[in-house]
Amino acid sequence: MKRAVLTVFTFGFSLTFASMATAQTADSLPSWNAGASKQAITQFVKDVSTAGGSKFVPPAERIAVFDNDGTLWAEQPMYFQLAFALDRVKALASQHPEWKDKEPFASLLKGDLKGALAGGEPAIFQIVMATHAGLTTEEFEQIVRDWIATAKHPKTGRPYTEMVYQPMLELLTLLRTNGFKTFIVSGGGIDFMRVFSERVYGIPPEQVIGSSGKLKFELRDGKPVLVKLPEIDFIDDKAGKPIGIQQHIGRRPIAAFGNSDGDLEMLQYTTAGSGARFALIIHHTDADREWAYDRQSPIGRLDKALDEAQAKGWTVVDMKQDWKLIYPLEKR
Amino acid sequence: MKRAVLTVFTFGFSLTFASMATAQTADSLPSWNAGASKQAITQFVKDVSTAGGSKFVPPAERIAVFDNDGTLWAEQPMYFQLAFALDRVKALASQHPEWKDKEPFASLLKGDLKGALAGGEPAIFQIVMATHAGLTTEEFEQIVRDWIATAKHPKTGRPYTEMVYQPMLELLTLLRTNGFKTFIVSGGGIDFMRVFSERVYGIPPEQVIGSSGKLKFELRDGKPVLVKLPEIDFIDDKAGKPIGIQQHIGRRPIAAFGNSDGDLEMLQYTTAGSGARFALIIHHTDADREWAYDRQSPIGRLDKALDEAQAKGWTVVDMKQDWKLIYPLEKR
Numbered sequence: 157m158k159r160a161v162l163t164v165f166t167f168g169f170s171l172t173f174a175s176m177a178t179a180q181t182a183d184s185l186p187s188w189n190a191g192a193s194k195q196a197i198t199q200f201v202k203d204v205s206t207a208g209g210s211k212f213v214p215p216a217e218r219i220a221v222f223d224n225d226g227t228l229w230a231e232q233p234m235y236f237q238l239a240f241a242l243d244r245v246k247a248l249a250s251q252h253p254e255w256k257d258k259e260p261f262a263s264l265l266k267g268d269l270k271g272a273l274a275g276g277e278p279a280i281f282q283i284v285m286a287t288h289a290g291l292t293t294e295e296f297e298q299i300v301r302d303w304i305a306t307a308k309h310p311k312t313g314r315p316y317t318e319m320v321y322q323p324m325l326e327l328l329t330l331l332r333t334n335g336f337k338t339f340i341v342s343g344g345g346i347d348f349m350r351v352f353s354e355r356v357y358g359i360p361p362e363q364v365i366g367s368s369g370k371l372k373f374e375l376r377d378g379k380p381v382l383v384k385l386p387e388i389d390f391i392d393d394k395a396g397k398p399i400g401i402q403q404h405i406g407r408r409p410i411a412a413f414g415n416s417d418g419d420l421e422m423l424q425y426t427t428a429g430s431g432a433r434f435a436l437i438i439h440h441t442d443a444d445r446e447w448a449y450d451r452q453s454p455i456g457r458l459d460k461a462l463d464e465a466q467a468k469g470w471t472v473v474d475m476k477q478d479w480k481l482i483y484p485l486e487k488r
Numbered sequence: 489m490k491r492a493v494l495t496v497f498t499f500g501f502s503l504t505f506a507s508m509a510t511a512q513t514a515d516s517l518p519s520w521n522a523g524a525s526k527q528a529i530t531q532f533v534k535d536v537s538t539a540g541g542s543k544f545v546p547p548a549e550r551i552a553v554f555d556n557d558g559t560l561w562a563e564q565p566m567y568f569q570l571a572f573a574l575d576r577v578k579a580l581a582s583q584h585p586e587w588k589d590k591e592p593f594a595s596l597l598k599g600d601l602k603g604a605l606a607g608g609e610p611a612i613f614q615i616v617m618a619t620h621a622g623l624t625t626e627e628f629e630q631i632v633r634d635w636i637a638t639a640k641h642p643k644t645g646r647p648y649t650e651m652v653y654q655p656m657l658e659l660l661t662l663l664r665t666n667g668f669k670t671f672i673v674s675g676g677g678i679d680f681m682r683v684f685s686e687r688v689y690g691i692p693p694e695q696v697i698g699s700s701g702k703l704k705f706e707l708r709d710g711k712p713v714l715v716k717l718p719e720i721d722f723i724d725d726k727a728g729k730p731i732g733i734q735q736h737i738g739r740r741p742i743a744a745f746g747n748s749d750g751d752l753e754m755l756q757y758t759t760a761g762s763g764a765r766f767a768l769i770i771h772h773t774d775a776d777r778e779w780a781y782d783r784q785s786p787i788g789r790l791d792k793a794l795d796e797a798q799a800k801g802w803t804v805v806d807m808k809q810d811w812k813l814i815y816p817l818e819k820r
């Protein structure tokens with residue numbers, strides 16, 4: 157097991173170097189089955205990076221944006237960050253005796269997840285804020301770091317960072333090898349994702365865009381720190397995604413990758429620019445190796461965006477058909 | 489003149505390549521006079537980039553942040569973006585007959601700048617919002633692009649982008665040549681600076697942090713665009729600077745460069761991290777070649793930060809003594 161974990165942890169980097177040497181001569185997407193999706197990706201990358209070609213795009217403008225939950229790693233049976241927040245509620249319960257009588261905490265502490273989440277987004281918001289706020293950004297980072305190193309997924313029993321998608325890691329590397337700058341643009345918490353994005357995806361913290369709470373600058377023991385406040389600053393979902401892209405990147409991406417209706421505006425915004433554009437949606441169709449869900453799923457609902465993808469000819473990845481592997485550990 | 493303009497426009501890039509070849513053999517800071525400031529900079533860069541040294545910092549953590557107004561380009565007799573906004577008021581006046589009777593616009597249109605700005609920051613806010621809001625981000629970018637290509641500074645008669653500081657361009661290049669990622673962290677408008685930051689400073693839009701208004705995603709003629717709203721989203725000044733750094737970069741910089749009290753919290757935050765740290769303040773002491781101002785200046789006031797720099801041993805650049813040249817065109 158130890159060796160396997162190390163493989164994942166160093167994956168983003170070792171693959172980068174390996175691919176640099178072999179990009180032109182070998183298959184850069186070995187975990188993708190031959191087919192329309194793989195063909196569309198490789199053709200687009202070739203088009204925009206061929207100097208003198210009619211679809212050439214200067215490297216500085218090769219911006220690619222990726223949703224995270226359900227696009228780069230799994231999101232079932234609940235968003236992984238929610239699992240983190242639930243574990244925090246348990247860890248903090250003894251400091252909050254009032255939670256025993258207060259929803260959504262009371263249900264949670266009784267193990268009734270469904271009851272706790274019956275309040276919908278406001279309940280999730282309360283849980284996240286109660287467990288994140290008051291910490292400095294550095295304290296929060298350490299707590300996430302400890303959690304992600306030890307927590308296990310309820311179905312697979314694996315660390316969450318081993319539930320990233322091997323084909324997408326290869327795609328990230330292919331893009332970077334061809335001069336792209338890769339960004340995460342996710343509804344997840346910006347500071348949560350940054351803890352593992354560089355190690356797992358090769359995406360540095362400054363290229364992670366996500367939802368965020370407000371921060372306060374203050375001196376603690378004479379040292380300047382940033383403290384997380386229990387107040388939402390920005391929700392990086394739906395129409396918020398193009399806005400997050402503008403605020404952080406300042407130019408329209410040329411390629412966007414998502415899996416749900418929350419990504420629709422990002423895909424629309426990306427493809428509406430001039431010149432070569434690429435939009436891809438991952439359709440979760442593999443109930444055996446991963447999960448199968450789309451139009452009716454409360455998590456990662458894919459309905460309007462699936463219709464629009466079909467109408468506009470965006471690439472739709474059929475996970476079951478298109479992916480030879482799902483997770484990196486299957487390579488063993 | 490044409491040749492000179494071209495020199496400035498291509499400057500950031502040509503210098504990058506030149507320096508890559510010569511960084512180890514020649515003086516990378518030719519416009520800096522020998523002295524404590526130059527020595528402190530070169531020693532810090534050498535310390536953090538010497539593998540195996542006690543002060544070595546991995547390249548990914550070599551984050552350097554720069555204020556813009558008064559640090560990378562001049563800011564007198566008024567912030568250059570305010571000059572832009574004033575020109576916009578004039579250009580838009582015929583569409584706003586009500587401005588003739590409404591402050592601060594009425595004074596402005598009569599040429600009474602002092603009267604217009606008597607209202608302080610709220611007046612500046614009104615001017616900026618009235619002239620920026622309602623535009624798509626792409627329309628705004630084009631207007632700034634046209635303005636910056638033609639507008640002239642009232643004292644020097646030069647384009648504003650020629651009033652960048654040659655010694656700071658060399659410093660930016662020296663840092664990047666040694667593996668640093670350079671960011672702007674300025675109270676100026678984020679979308680205003682992005683129009684010229686890559687061309688003039690070699691800093692791409694995604695590495696520009698600034699003040700911003702709220703945006704709205706909408707379809708115009710069926711095309712998804714982002715529209716600027718007349719509402720402040722974020723003020724990237726004073727305690728806002730460390731917050732902007734966290735939201736955009738997600739890690740504490742190891743080097744920070746500023747010139748006014750608005751930069752103090754950024755310098756405090758940067759230097760409070762562990763390991764090698766560097767803070768530098770530019771003191772405007774050159775009334776002949778540039779301007780001389782500090783504790784009493786309404787623009788770029790340098791008072792508390794100057795005291796703290798002296799108390800903490802930060803590098804204070806004496807512009808008159810330390811800089812051989814001010815602007816790139818003096819190289820002719």
